Amino acid sequence: MLGALDTYALRDFVPVTPEVWSGLFERLNGQVWPWQGLFLLLMLFALWRLHRGGSATAGLALAACWCWSAVQFQFLLHAPLNWAASLMGWAFMVQAVLVFLVGLGGGWRFSGGLRAKLGVVLVLAGIVVLPVTGPLTGRSWAAFEVAGTAPTPTALVTLGMLLLARPISWVTGVIPVLWLVYSSVIWWVSGWLPGAVVAPLAIGTLGVAMGASPWSRGREPS
Template sequence: MSEWWTYTLSDFLLFSPRTYYRLFELHNGSLWPAHLAALAAGVAILALAARGGPARGRIVAALLAACWAWVAWSFLYTRYATINWAATWFAGLFLVQAVLLVVVGTLGGKLDLAAGRPWRLGLFFFALAVQPLAGVLAGRDWAQVEVFAMTPDPTAVGTLGIAALASGPWRWGLMVIPVLWCMASGATLWTMEAPDALVPPAAALAALVIAVRRNREHDALADLR
C-alpha cells in the first residue's frame, strides 16, 4: 500500500478533463435560452450596484441569492454530482450562501454599496463578461463556457466583486463560501492542467484586496467625522 505522502492531487480526481468540460456543454445545451435571463440578472445587478445605496443593495442581494440557489440545484446537484460526490456538499453550501444573502442583504439591509464609483465593479464585470471568454481562450469550445448565474465559478467571482465593496463587517461573512469555492475550483482546474486554473483563486485574492482597501477607506472616513 502506498504511503499517503506519495499521492498527488491528480490521484483524487474522479473524472477526466473531457468529461468535466462535456458537463458544461450538456448543461448549457439543456438550459438555453435561460442564459439570456442570467445575463439580464447580471446587467441589473451591475446597474443597481453602480448606483449604490442600502435599498438597491437589498435588491442586489435578492438577485444574487436567486443565482446561488439556481446554480446549487441546476448545476451542482443535478449535473456535477453525477461525476463528483462532493458536489452534493457544495450544493448545500451554495444554498447556505443564498440564505445568507437573503438574511443579511435583503432582510437585514447590510449590503450597503458605495455609489458614484462604478469602476470599482470591475471584478463583477469580469465575472459577467470576461470570465466566459477566458475559458474559450484556454481552449474550451463555446458550448462549454461558464456563465454567470448558470455555473459556479463566475457566480462566485461576481458575488465576491459585490461583497468586497459593501460596508460593514457582514461583507466578510458573505465572502467565505465564494472564496472556498474559488479555491476548490482552482485546485480542480490545476489538477486537470487547465490553462485558466489560476483565474478563480486570483479573482478571490483580488476581492480580498479590494475588501481590505474598502475597509481602510471606511475607517479613514469615520476618523474624519
C-alpha cells in the same frame, strides 16, 4: 503508510477527469438553454440595484442566481459524479440565504474608492474575462460559462459585489472563495491555466481590499 502517499499525484484526489469536468459546462448550457440569458440579466440587475441603493432587490436577484446554480449545476449535473457535490449544492443554497438576508439588512449599498475599483475588476472577470478566455484558449464555445448559471463566474461576480457594497459583509464571501479554490484545483490538474489562477487572483484581490477598507478595520470612513 506515509511513504505510500508518495505514489499519488494531485490528479488522484480530483473526483472527475478533466474531460468530464469541461463537458459538464457543455451539458449545463444545453440543459438550461435559453434560460442562462435570463439569469445573466438577473446578475446585471443585482449590480444595477446595488448601484442605485436597492439593497433588498439586489440581494433577492443574487440569491436567485445562487439557487439556480445550485440546482442546475450541483444537484443535477455534478452530484451524480461526485458525492460531495450535494453538499456543495446545499452550501450554494446557504449562500443564497446569506446574500438575501444581507440585502434585507441593507448590506448591498454602493461604495467607492479603491475597494470598489477592485470589485469592478472581479465583476468584469466573472461576466466577461473568464467566460471569453475559455473559447479563446481552446475550450469549446458550447462550454461558455455564463454568470448567474455557471458557479465560477457567479462566485466572482458575488465577490465583486461584496467589494462594491458598504459595509463589507465578509460572511458572504466564504462559500464563493471555497468554490473558487475547488474549481481552480480541478483546472490546475486539467492543465487549463486561466481557470487554475482564478482562486489565487480572487483571494489576492480580496486581501488588497481588506487592507484598503476602513470597514474591515471596524470604523466608518470620515
